[in-house]
Amino acid sequence: ALQHLHQAIQQSRNVNYLAAPLIGGKQGSGASSRPVCSPANQREVVGQVIEASVADVSTAMAVAQAAFPAWESTPAATRAAALDAAADLMQERLPELVALIVREGGRIQVDAVSEVREAIDFCRYYAAQAKEKFAAPIELPGPTGERNSLSLHGRGVFVCISPWNFPLAIFVGQVAAALAAGNTVLAKPAEQTPLVAALAVGMLHSAGIPAHVLAFLPGDGRVGAAMVAARECAGVAFTGSTEVARIIARTLAAKDGPLVPLIAETGGQNALIADSSALPEQVVRDVVASAFNSAGQRCSALRVLFVQADIAERVSTMLAGAMQELRIGDPADLRTDVGPVIDEAARKVLVAHASWLDSFAKPLYTCALDERATSHGSFFAPCAYEIDSLSRLEREVFGPILHIVRWRGEDLDKVCDAIASTGYGLTLGIHSRIEDTVRRITARLHVGNTYVNRNVIGAVVGVQPFGGEGLSGTGPKAGGPHYLYRFASERTLSVDTTAAGGNASLM
Ligand code: UN1
Numbered sequence: 001a002l003q004h005l006h007q008a009i010q011q012s013r014n015v016n017y018l019a020a021p022l023i024g025g026k027q028g029s030g031a032s033s034r035p036v037c038s039p040a041n042q043r044e045v046v047g048q049v050i051e052a053s054v055a056d057v058s059t060a061m062a063v064a065q066a067a068f069p070a071w072e073s074t075p076a077a078t079r080a081a082a083l084d085a086a087a088d089l090m091q092e093r094l095p096e097l098v099a100l101i102v103r104e105g106g107r108i109q110v111d112a113v114s115e116v117r118e119a120i121d122f123c124r125y126y127a128a129q130a131k132e133k134f135a136a137p138i139e140l141p142g143p144t145g146e147r148n149s150l151s152l153h154g155r156g157v158f159v160c161i162s163p164w165n166f167p168l169a170i171f172v173g174q175v176a177a178a179l180a181a182g183n184t185v186l187a188k189p190a191e192q193t194p195l196v197a198a199l200a201v202g203m204l205h206s207a208g209i210p211a212h213v214l215a216f217l218p219g220d221g222r223v224g225a226a227m228v229a230a231r232e233c234a235g236v237a238f239t240g241s242t243e244v245a246r247i248i249a250r251t252l253a254a255k256d257g258p259l260v261p262l263i264a265e266t267g268g269q270n271a272l273i274a275d276s277s278a279l280p281e282q283v284v285r286d287v288v289a290s291a292f293n294s295a296g297q298r299c300s301a302l303r304v305l306f307v308q309a310d311i312a313e314r315v316s317t318m319l320a321g322a323m324q325e326l327r328i329g330d331p332a333d334l335r336t337d338v339g340p341v342i343d344e345a346a347r348k349v350l351v352a353h354a355s356w357l358d359s360f361a362k363p364l365y366t367c368a369l370d371e372r373a374t375s376h377g378s379f380f381a382p383c384a385y386e387i388d389s390l391s392r393l394e395r396e397v398f399g400p401i402l403h404i405v406r407w408r409g410e411d412l413d414k415v416c417d418a419i420a421s422t423g424y425g426l427t428l429g430i431h432s433r434i435e436d437t438v439r440r441i442t443a444r445l446h447v448g449n450t451y452v453n454r455n456v457i458g459a460v461v462g463v464q465p466f467g468g469e470g471l472s473g474t475g476p477k478a479g480g481p482h483y484l485y486r487f488a489s490e491r492t493l494s495v496d497t498t499a500a501g502g503n504a505s506l507m
Contacts, residue, residue: 017047154182
């Protein structure tokens with residue numbers, strides 16, 4: 001199977017991929033075009049992107065608006081069948097999708113494989129949810145002589161704006177949820193990763209999602225802004241930074257016309273608290289996975305390890321040892337543990353943060369970069385620093401930099417307060433074998449996803465619904481049983497069924 005993936009990556013180098021605006025099945029006019037290069041090697045052109053123009057956004061809105069009534073009244077089972085068929089296609093073409101995620105997104109092969117699985121899971125999960133919840137109205141109890149029911153409907157044209165760190169899974173997840181709920185969709189992939197998203201859109205269309213129901217609009221923030229500001233926009237699903245989520249919320253609030261919901265999944269200042277009852281081997285294993293997997297470019301990734309002083313020395317020594325084993329390099333090479341960061345802008349932010357840390361923090365370990373494997377890409381060596389207090393950090397820094405804070409036995413509440421005061425609430429790790437400690441921490445912190453004695457990444461669709469609170473997002477949780485509700489309108493219908501009302505035959 002691995003050989004197969006390797007071949008797919010080689011073959012993918014002979015294809016010149018194209019991501020172009022796609023509206024009603026036709027290519028949009030486009031504003032400008034540019035090559036898409038691999039973050040692992042800026043000289044490797046993966047394909048071309050034609051970015052959508054603002055005029056494309058208006059056309060796509062009009063087309064999607066016109067297509068809405070027919071899609072909304074399509075039986076949920078039919079919509080679900082198209083998503084299931086898309087999942088089948090993704091499964092069949094997994095090697096090609098993996099190849100593009102590796103080349104365009106710089107993700108290592110195992111991450112890319114899990115990502116394709118996650119995209120497939122999202123399609124199947126939301127398809128199942130749509131069949132369960134959207135197929136027929138729920139009858140509600142009421143007084144005799146009255147019939148009450150509750151039904152779910154699509155809202156209209158949904159705008160989906162997704163990030164580059166899961167260029168397939170999050171893109172497909174948002175789109176599948178919006179479609180399953182009966183909305184038509186304008187989807188904008190991240191600027192850095194339009195190609196794999198374009199491939200997925202092709203699969204969704206081949207699987208039976210009508211061309212007019214799903215438009216694809218690659219581009220930068222200007223395209224996103226036009227989508228959100230459009231009169232027809234009936235809802236927005238956004239995954240990305242807290243700052244951009246605020247800009248979207250302001251744009252929506254300032255519009256005339258209907259009130260429009262925003263489903264935002266944003267950043268985190270994710271912490272893991274290890275107390276002296278924790279097993280240092282386990283802590284180190286899970287910290288390395290949580291902080292450095294995917295080059296720390298997950299919103300779930302660990303940023304701050306709070307380690308109790310009694311075990312801090314052992315954990316630090318073992319952590320430095322484990323970091324020494326990490327291999328940083330070509331994401332297409334199976335021996336690689338950590339690939340590149342997404343682009344030069346991202347690398348520069350990390351370099352600046354590390355040099356700021358150098359001015360006051362105690363460096364624990366910085367991984368070595370192999371010049372030959374990394375000189376043409378945006379690589380950043382994973383590193384760990386000990387700092388005296390979490391309050392030093394103002395915001396999330398998106399990459400493989402781990403901060404470590406030591407705490408003393410009596411300070412557990414202060415640790416919790418420090419984590420709470422960041423305002424974020426996405427993931428939290430607890431390593432402890434004392435039940436009371438686990439209970440004390442979970443009672444105090446408002447966090448979307450808490451993980452005990454394990455790593456804090458890789459939430460599984462339907463198993464660990466994902467999403468945070470506060471600065472980390474609005475909910476509901478992706479991959480959870482309530483996600484589709486926010487993409488829908490709920491309507492109740494109450495009918496007088498008494499003969500006296502003359503309505504006995506109604507409903
Ligand atoms: C993100 O990184 O934007 O649990 C969200 C995880 C993933 C996180 C996805 N589901 O690691």
